[in-house]
Amino acid sequence: MEGNMSLSLKVWRQSNKDTAGGFENYKLDHVSPDMSFLEMFDVLNEQLIEEGKEPVSFDHDCREGICGACSMYINGRPHGPLRGVTTCQLHMRSFNDGDTIVVEPWRAAAFPVIKDLVVDRDAFDRVISAGGFVSVNTGNAQDANSLPIPKVAADDAFAAAACIGCGACVAACKNASAMLFVSAKISQLALLPQGQAERSIRAEKMVAQMDAEGFGACTNTGACSAECPKEISLENIARMNREYIGAKFSSSAV
Amino acid sequence: MSWFSQTLTSSIGKKLLMALTGLFLISFLVIHATINAMIFYNDGGETFTHWGHFMGTNPIVRTLEIGLIIGFLIHIIDGLLLWKNNRDARPVRYAVNNAAANSTWYSRSMGLLGTLLLIFLVIHTSHFWIPNRTNQFATGEELNLYQMMLDIFQNPVIVIIYILGCVSLFWHLLHGFKSAFQSLGLNHVKYNGIISFIGTAFSIVVPILFALMPLSIYLGWVK
Numbered sequence: 001m002e003g004n005m006s007l008s009l010k011v012w013r014q015s016n017k018d019t020a021g022g023f024e025n026y027k028l029d030h031v032s033p034d035m036s037f038l039e040m041f042d043v044l045n046e047q048l049i050e051e052g053k054e055p056v057s058f059d060h061d062c063r064e065g066i067c068g069a070c071s072m073y074i075n076g077r078p079h080g081p082l083r084g085v086t087t088c089q090l091h092m093r094s095f096n097d098g099d100t101i102v103v104e105p106w107r108a109a110a111f112p113v114i115k116d117l118v119v120d121r122d123a124f125d126r127v128i129s130a131g132g133f134v135s136v137n138t139g140n141a142q143d144a145n146s147l148p149i150p151k152v153a154a155d156d157a158f159a160a161a162a163c164i165g166c167g168a169c170v171a172a173c174k175n176a177s178a179m180l181f182v183s184a185k186i187s188q189l190a191l192l193p194q195g196q197a198e199r200s201i202r203a204e205k206m207v208a209q210m211d212a213e214g215f216g217a218c219t220n221t222g223a224c225s226a227e228c229p230k231e232i233s234l235e236n237i238a239r240m241n242r243e244y245i246g247a248k249f250s251s252s253a254v
Numbered sequence: 255m256s257w258f259s260q261t262l263t264s265s266i267g268k269k270l271l272m273a274l275t276g277l278f279l280i281s282f283l284v285i286h287a288t289i290n291a292m293i294f295y296n297d298g299g300e301t302f303t304h305w306g307h308f309m310g311t312n313p314i315v316r317t318l319e320i321g322l323i324i325g326f327l328i329h330i331i332d333g334l335l336l337w338k339n340n341r342d343a344r345p346v347r348y349a350v351n352n353a354a355a356n357s358t359w360y361s362r363s364m365g366l367l368g369t370l371l372l373i374f375l376v377i378h379t380s381h382f383w384i385p386n387r388t389n390q391f392a393t394g395e396e397l398n399l400y401q402m403m404l405d406i407f408q409n410p411v412i413v414i415i416y417i418l419g420c421v422s423l424f425w426h427l428l429h430g431f432k433s434a435f436q437s438l439g440l441n442h443v444k445y446n447g448i449i450s451f452i453g454t455a456f457s458i459v460v461p462i463l464f465a466l467m468p469l470s471i472y473l474g475w476v477k
Binding site: 023104176177179208210218219220242248249 | 260265268336343429440
């Protein structure tokens with residue numbers, strides 16, 4: 001069809017977390033500019049299956065940019081060249097005919113490669129399990145406005161809660177730091193009245209778990225926020241620092 | 255581990271220490287630059303020597319100097335620990351990485367710039383501070399620092415090393431000043447602008463002031 005592209009792909013292949021991986025080169029013709037990046041991978045996998053080869057494993061679920069499953073490091077950037085977009089919402093029109101595209105998995109000690117482009121992001125779940133919840137009984141849904149919440153706090157909490165936990169922040173950070181993710185999860189509860197009861201113990205436990213998982217520290221380069229598909233703000237990291245330092249120096253947990 | 259050491263060795267605690275010692279070292283730069291700028295009176299070092307003598311002999315300043323050394327040591331050691339931790343957090347590196355698309359090179363190079371500054375610090379203190387203090391301990395007399403400056407900065411290689419030290423300082427401060435406030439959690443819509451402005455202005459003015467000192471002596475502007 002008119003306008004279709006031919007692409008060279010350089011894709012990371014690795015059979016499991018214990019074996020060494022390497023790049024494989026693939027040629028793909030007749031790529032429609034209207035395909036999403038994941039649909040382009042579907043086409044590649046169809047081609048590989050027809051050739052009797054092992055298809056490329058990659059994470060995907062909703063394919064509408066809200067689940068956080070897709071995770072490809074495309075041409076040196078998480079989720080590819082666009083800002084505020086997940087890989088599934090990246091379309092081939094962002095590339096040109098004849099391009100070579102390099103695709104790697106997230107690289108972090110805390111995110112071991114399971115297979116090809118799929119990494120194990122259970123570390124994020126363990127950080128949430130450590131304190132990213134409200135365990136007090138909040139009862140039935142209350143009448144609207146029975147619990148006053150300032151508009152600014154509601155907006156900031158909502159913006160933090162937009163984090164889909166994809167791990168692009170970790171992937172982009174030169175230190176493989178999870179600060180943007182953890183700070184968003186701490187902030188979304190710290191800003192609301194329901195989160196107050198466990199506010200300090202939450203900050204202490206989630207940060208301790210984050211460190212135990214082997215994520216790096218923050219250099220405030222801002223790469224995480226710049227690459228975040230949900231554009232989570234660096235203000236959350238500052239808030240987490242306040243929450244954690246405040247909790248550590250004032251809570252009665254020794 | 256006690257809660258206190260646990261806090262300071264956590265990822266956020268290490269950054270807290272970097273920020274506090276960093277801002278402390280910035281406050282030292284203000285004093286250092288101000289007193290050294292007295293050479294620009296061009297009065298044969300009279301004003302400079304007066305204040306240099308005060309800094310070198312006043313018991314309160316000498317006590318604070320111990321704090322300064324501790325501040326330097328914490329900043330350096332903590333920086334090296336962070337560098338190691340952060341490197342371990344990504345054992346397999348990317349084959350293709352377009353970091354320039356999301357961050358500035360100098361914010362990603364604080365460890366490298368800090369190492370350059372450490373090398374400069376060793377050269378610089380072995381020119382002035384170490385011989386002077388050694389002599390004070392041995393004989394109780396201060397060295398003529400002004401004359402030492404005039405002599406040392408006749409060497410163009412040393413002048414270039416000092417200017418390169420100032421260039422490293424500029425980039426290190428340009429990120430470090432603002433970054434310290436973020437690490438302390440001081441990110442507020444009302445104050446971010448002024449912090450950014452002061453940080454940038456400080457990073458430009460102080461290194462230029464320092465760089466002018468060896469340069470003016472070498473070029474004979476200050477005698």
